Amino acid sequence: MIKIDNTYTIKDVAERFNLPISTIRYYDKQGLLPFVAKNQAGYREFTTADLHLIRTIVCLRNTEMPLRDIRQYINYCMAGPKSIPLRKALLQSHKSRVLKKQAKIMHDLQEIDYKLDRYNAPDAAAFVSAELQFASNEKRAHGLRDTFS
């Protein structure tokens, strides 16, 4: 008899998704894996459908969705097709948040790039020294301890 598809141990899953076993247990405890069944020995036994759901969880996690929201999403998935509008809303708002954050990060990264450019300029040392000197003077001009120098 040929086994078309198997079940997977927690170790298999950990390796497949490159997650620590402890994280999988933790996710289960947090209610992210309500679909995982246990065998007679009390061992978690993962099916291929489980793997698909875990892939989704990992994907959401990689995009920094909070575990609370992932749990919510999974609960929607368990609830059948009537939850499709809720799933869409959840994923959409997540996507928007992610894109907004990406944009903000790109913006702040530009400022960092600007600093890098300055450090790469031939007169970088002089510029940096002048800044430091200015900061120093400013402190003394205000009767403050000169924390620069």
Add this chain to the structure above:
Amino acid sequence: MIKIDNTYTIKDVAERFNLPISTIRYYDKQGLLPFVAKNQAGYREFTTADLHLIRTIVCLRNTEMPLRDIRQYINYCMAGPKSIPLRKALLQSHKSRVLKKQAKIMHDLQEIDYKLDRYNAPDAAAFVSAELQFASNEKRAHGLRDTFS
């Protein structure tokens, strides 16, 4: 006598950068603000140069640099022009990490988009139902409790 430039209270700084005062105090305690001087009363008194540095800190923080690394960077800034190579290295490697992470997030976001597309398809409900049915069958095929349904 005309005051060309002023100093700023912690509240001023908090408002300018839209940070809670408690966070500024926390950053100071974590060694991110070694440049901030205190007046006779023990109050922090911020200069314009301080504000520039804080802007940089906020920028690094917005791009998720760990406080530990920001402290390092600020310490380099206090150390004068000889630390320019170190500053460059730190900012460069930070930038690379950020870009790499951005790329990964965009990739995972595509998977989420794929899910959204499916939910938006006319046959979404049927598809979702079929998936659930499959998952159900799979559980029973392996003699596991049917966690779906």
Add this chain to the structure above:
DNA sequence: TCTTGCCCTAAACTATGGTTCAGGGTTTAT
């Protein structure tokens, strides 16, 4: 002067997302 608003510190508390450990059963290969 005295009240209101602002400032300070230290220490405790919170949230999030895990990891590690102790103690104990199961399965597999030899």
Add this chain to the structure above:
DNA sequence: ATAAACCCTGAACCATAGTTTAGGGCAAGA
């Protein structure tokens, strides 16, 4: 049949990044 390799739970522990609270001093306007 026994050791090595796995699996389990619960509870403690950890890191990161703050926030809150308690207790007290300083400053500015009425």
